[in-house]
Amino acid sequence: MSLTVERVLAPVDGSDESLEAVEYAVAVAERYDAAVHAVYVLGEEVVRAIETDAIDEAEVAEDTEVFTESVELVARDHGVPVSSSIAYGFSTNRKSRHPGSVILDTAEEISADFLVIPREPLTGEPGEVLEKAAEYVLLYASQPVLSV
Structure with a gap:
């Protein structure tokens, strides 16, 4: 079985761990001649x-x-095309909206073939929203997932 990857999704939240995950996403994209999409949650x-x-x-x-821009620099250094978007990882109107569901929704919207998500320590820092999303994404993603 051969893996075809055209777009790698890398959810980010501004943390060092998410920038490290981008480096892995870029490496995967470079290997498969694919593009990276970073969604800031x-x-x-x-x-x-x-x-x-x-x-x-x-x-x-x-x-x-x-x-x-940091994400773009990492990708550019490896000749990997990159795009980005911003998503609310929480909603006061939709009970089921959380970082994990936003990541999977984005993966479907952009037709991602592969996901790279940081598995951050539970620090409780307000800006680090992906720390609890990795397990959810690993459980429910229909694409291959690399958790770093």
Whole structure:
């Protein structure tokens, strides 16, 4: 059986662990002559702050853009095409919306063939939203998943 990979999804949250996962995603993409898509998943605290106007959505977008530029540099160094998006990893309106479901929804939307997700330690840092998503993604993904 041969594995065909055209698009690798790398969920990120601004943490060092997610940037390391991007490095693995780029390596997989380079091996299969594929592209990488990085989805920046916003956590509950950030989403609530945006919804209550406690922080400006444009500021959040700017902060995530700085991180995704780092992702683009890693990919560019290896000649791998990269795209990115931002997703709310939490919703006050949809009970079933959480980082794991957002990652799997994004994988389906972009037709990802492979996922690379950080398996972060449970630090409790507000910005690190992927720490609990890895297990969910491993359980429910229909694509191959590398958890790093």
